[in-house]
Amino acid sequence: MIKTEHLSKIFRTEEVETKALNDVNLHVTEGEFVAIMGPSGCGKSSLLNIIGLLDNPSEGTYAFNGKEVGKLKESQRTQERKGNVGFVFQSFNLIDELTVFENVELPLIYLKISASERKRMVTEVLERMKMGHRVKHFPQQLSGGQQQRVAIARAVVANPKLILADEPTGNLDSKNGIEVMDLLTELNREGTTVVMVTHSDRDANYAHRIINLFDGKIVTETRKDAELV
Amino acid sequence: MIRKNLKIAIRDLRRNRLFSLLGIIGFSAGFSICLIIGLFVYKELTIDTYNKNYDRIYRLIDSETKNANLDYRLNETLKNKYAAIEKACPIHINGAKPWTVYTDTSSVYIDGVIATDNSVFDLMSVNVVKSMSNNPFADKNSSIITHSAANKIFGTVDPIGKKLKVGTNETIISAVIKDFPHNSSIKGSILLNSENSDFRLNSNFANGEIFNTTNHYILLKENESKESLEKTINESIGTYYKTVKAITLQPLNAIYFDTDVIDGNNHGNYSLVKIISIIGILILLLSIINYINYILSLQYKRIKEIGIKKVNGASNKNIVSQYLADVFLWVLIAFIISLITVQFSLPYFNQIFQEELKIQTLTTSPFIISIIMSLAVVVLISSIPLAILLSKFNYQNFLNNTVFKTKNKFRSSLLPIFQLSICMLLITGVLTIQKQIFYAKHKDLGFNKNQLLYINVPFKALDPESFKAELLNNPSIEKVALSGGTLGDISMKMSSIKWDFDAYQIDVDDDFLETMQIELLKGRNVSPNDKKQCIVNEAAIKAFELKDSIGEKIKPFQDEFEIVGIVKDFNFGPIHRKIEPLLIKYGINRNVSVRMDANNIASTMQYINKVWDDMTTNEPLEYEFYDLKFDSMYKKEELLANACSLFAIIAIIITCLGLWGQIIFISTNKSKEIGIRKVNGATIKDILIMLNKNFVKWVLVAFVVACPIAYFAMSKWLENFAYKTSLNWWVFALAGIFTLLIAMLTVSWESYNAAKQNPVDSLRDE
Incomplete structure (x- = not known):
């Protein structure tokens, strides 16, 4: 599903050039649960952004679902992303002005799905996330765990093949963290590919495979059912 | 302390360079116009007060x-x-x-x-x-x-x-x-x-x-x-x-504003002074609103700043004095820029509007007092947001970061709606004034003013009849008529105890109707044999309540006149005046009207000059074309239209600055939301629609607000004219579309920039 070869990302400012990713070769097959770990600034989020089609690599190739997407324009990336990729962020990234229902509905609007169908899909996913009783609430009225469940609901409402989670439990207490990880595992079992960036060993253990990044390079890869690769 | 506060204020200005610039330019432009309008209004209201007693x-x-x-x-x-x-x-x-x-x-x-x-x-x-x-x-x-x-x-x-x-x-x-x-x-x-x-x-x-x-x-x-x-x-x-x-x-x-009294004094137009004053006040309001917007756009930052200061021991007094230093510096810079602008632009204004306004007038006490008061109002209004902030401030909210989320949709919509309404009002005004001038210039005057020349023959300068005969020798001169008084300023009136109105009177020769191309509706032309006969216009028939008018007798003086003909109404007085009853009698006089061939105007004029020089000694030829004479009667309205257009343009620029500030503010505040939407599939077009939607809504509300006011104001203004254009729906529609266009042009570039931004940047965890 995801295949990168010699992927690099360089950030340039007037004075400094930072190589966030350096020759990254990554292969994720459909249905996998992959955790990306590493210290702050090692390039985890940059990699996730490129995988999620939010950003282009500076060098190398990136094939998503067999299609080369590394050099697409922003509008083309948006089209590729729509309905295929769901995002979950550490800081939830819900829109404060919108209700729970409207937040979850957002990707469906841009997919031009009819209002009645949207209502059905949003209600269904919120029920599943046990947030059905909170549809009319605003994000500020919810606890952190609840907000993240809404964010996950939004990420999966369009039934994407891939969920990208950037430290999904980073802002949560352990109980809520475990609940979120259980949800992601459940989604993965149902066939959704999950790529997650995390600092937490506990969360990483939910994954089939753990990739360690350091200074923009993959240094180790560990399979849960195998030894160090 | 004051010095320190000012130093921080200067630093603040420099830090928020773009907003400061927008605020200061907007305010200075508005304030300069206000000062110039103030000078004009002051001059108009103090006419004749230079006399000691x-x-x-x-x-x-x-x-x-x-x-x-x-x-x-x-x-x-x-x-x-x-x-x-x-x-x-x-x-x-x-x-x-x-x-x-x-x-x-x-x-x-x-x-x-x-x-x-x-x-x-x-x-x-x-x-x-x-x-x-x-x-x-x-x-x-x-x-x-x-x-x-x-x-x-x-x-x-x-x-x-x-x-x-x-x-x-x-x-x-x-x-x-x-x-x-x-x-x-x-x-x-x-x-x-x-x-x-x-x-x-x-x-x-x-x-x-x-x-x-x-x-x-x-x-x-x-x-x-x-x-x-x-x-x-x-x-x-x-x-x-x-x-x-x-x-x-x-x-x-x-005396100056009383135009009902018949005299030779120099008169002003009170309604013009009122309109210009209102425009001045509106422009000042626009600039103040811009400033408030500027202040409010910094509000979030300011709450944080106030919080930090208060946590570190600042009292409300300290905060207020720092704030006042900010405002004072800002207003001072804007005021100095305004003065410089007035100094440099006044000669141009004087030229355009044919005035003699002097910048020195600004140093007179009424001006100094008004300026200080206006600036005090600005400082006061600008302090309201701070007062609200201070009254609402609490440490708990500050530490929890929750106060940052407060927003006031009403406030943020009200100000741009107000600005856009003013903009639309001014555009409607300009369009209506231009339409009225066009209407008046092209209105059927009841005679043909084109290729028609008027020559005044001074007393004893030459014999008008021989002059006429000489002129007619030129084939390019089609007709020549002699009359007492010229169309456009016939002011000779006669009254009778029998009538409760006055009738105007003009003496003409028998070529007059044909030369002026005035339509004879009934009866016959005047003739040299007429002694007690006259022609009247339709207005006279109506006023005298005559039924079988030809042959009827009227008695303006001791003498009785028999009506021998009726002509279609034509404008013989000032164009603003309704056509009133007119009696036309036979008589030879010294006002010469010449109907010329359109193709040979230049050579015909040469011929007229030559005839004049041959027949007179040391006497300049005094002439005027009727079309120019009638067009010039709209000079005052044209000046008003020019003034309104200029002020409307400035008001539009100020509004654009305000809208621009607004969109920058909105797109900065919404950058995270834009990011989230983009991550969830929104395209640039979707974001553009989201950001511009509010502006379209504001323009629509402004349209609803401005239309009735503009309709009322322009109907009132049109009442000044005896013959007026209609207030068509398209004038309002055009003003609305134009305003929408300006608003969209102003905000779209900034919206596009915001929409184009990579969501990665805005969603990066703080």
Whole structure:
């Protein structure tokens, strides 16, 4: 599903050039649960952004679902992303002005799905996330765990093949963290590919495979059912 | 402390460079316009107050007919019979047309001749530059000349003692005075001594006698009341002056705006002053709103700053003083920029609007007070957001970061809606004024004003009939007519006790109707054999309530006239006036109208000049084209339209600055939301729609708000015209579309930039 070869990302400012990713070769097959770990600034989020089609690599190739997407324009990336990729962020990234229902509905609007169908899909996913009783609430009225469940609901409402989670439990207490990880595992079992960036060993253990990044390079890869690769 | 506060304020300005610039430019532009409008309005409202005793000077007007031209002999009565009058002075201004004045060697045109006597120097603050005797008018044949007229006629030669023929009056110049100031309702270049009855310039016919008329000005004694003098005069006036039943004392400074009174004074347009003042206030409001927007856009940052300061021990007083330093610096910079702008732009304004506004006027106390008050209002209004912030502030919220989320949709919508409404109002105003001018210029006047020339033949300059015959020898001259008075300023009136209205009268020859291309509806043209016959217009038929009009008799004076023809109504007076009853009689006069062939205007004019030169000696040819004459009657409206257009453009620029600030503010605040939406599939188009949607909504609300106000205001303005254009729906629609277009153009670039941003940047965890 995801295949990168010699992927690099360089950030340039007037004075400094930072190589966030350096020759990254990554292969994720459909249905996998992959955790990306590493210290702050090692390039985890940059990699996730490129995988999620939010950003282009500076060098190398990136094939998503067999299609080369590394050099697409922003509008083309948006089209590729729509309905295929769901995002979950550490800081939830819900829109404060919108209700729970409207937040979850957002990707469906841009997919031009009819209002009645949207209502059905949003209600269904919120029920599943046990947030059905909170549809009319605003994000500020919810606890952190609840907000993240809404964010996950939004990420999966369009039934994407891939969920990208950037430290999904980073802002949560352990109980809520475990609940979120259980949800992601459940989604993965149902066939959704999950790529997650995390600092937490506990969360990483939910994954089939753990990739360690350091200074923009993959240094180790560990399979849960195998030894160090 | 003050120095430190100012230092921080300067740093603040520099840090928020873009917003500061937007705020300061917007405010300075608005404030400059306000100052210029203020100068204009101040000048208009203080006309004639340069006279030392202006508050004691009055003019007599007939209470019934509103006529200020009263019997000249009244002057003696006023001087001698009423103890409350300190001085009385006759002043007749003949400013309607240029006068030809002759020296021994040349002749020139001069605007404005005044018939008055030496008492004018006791009454009005007229400054004598040079005089040959103690009294500026040395004797009955004296004339006085203004400084600029002296320069025009004599150049550097001393004019004192020189002969000057004004029209047909031969005079000796006995004094030179300073020009009348620009804020005077009395204007003229030459003063004739009206003690000489030949120099009185105006006469009237009533009760079987011809007598001179003039405007009577009086200086009321100190501590005397105007009302009691009015009463005393009205109780006794009948014994001295039979045709006036009652007079009113009109204060000198009320003359300028009173256009109902028939006189030769320089008049202003009060509705114009009102409109311009309102525009000025609106522009000032626009600029203040921009500033408030600027302040509010920094509000979030400010809450944080206030929080940090308070946590570190700052009192409300410290915060307020820092804030006031900010505002003070800001207002000071804007004010200085405004002054510089006014200084540099005033000459252009004076040129465009034919004014003589002076920047020095800003140093007069009314201005200093108004400026200080306006700036105080700005500071006060600007302090409201801070006061609200301080009153709402609590540490808990600050530490929890929750106060940052407060927002006020009403506030953020109200200000741009207000700005857009003003914008639309001004655009509608400009469109309506232009439409009215276009309508008036192209309206059917009832005669054909094109290729029609008017020539004034001075008394005894030549024989008008031979001149006419000579002109007709040129094949390019189609028709020539002689008349008494010209279309556009026929002012000769006659009244009859039988009628409760006045009828105008014009004497014409038998070529007049054809030359002017006036349609004869019924009956026949005037003929040289006519003695007691006349033609009337449709308005007269209506007013006289005549049914079988041809052959009917009317009796304006002692004589009875038989109606022999009826013509279609045509504009014979000022264009703003409704067409009134008119009697046309046969008579040979000295106003020549020439209908020319459109193809040979230049050569025809050469021919006319040649004929004129051959038939006259030392007499300049004085002519005017009718189309230009009628178009120029809209000069005032055109100036108003120009002023409105200019101010509308400035208001639009200020509004654009405001909208621009607004979109920057919104897109900065919403950058995270934009990011989230983009991550969830929104395209650039979706984001553009989201960001611009509010502006479209605001324009729509502004449209709803502005339309009724504009409709009301413009209907009121159009009431000033006897013949007016209609207020079409498309004027409003056009203003709306134009405003929408401007708003979209202003915000779209910034919206596009915001929409284009990579969501990765905005969603990066803080």
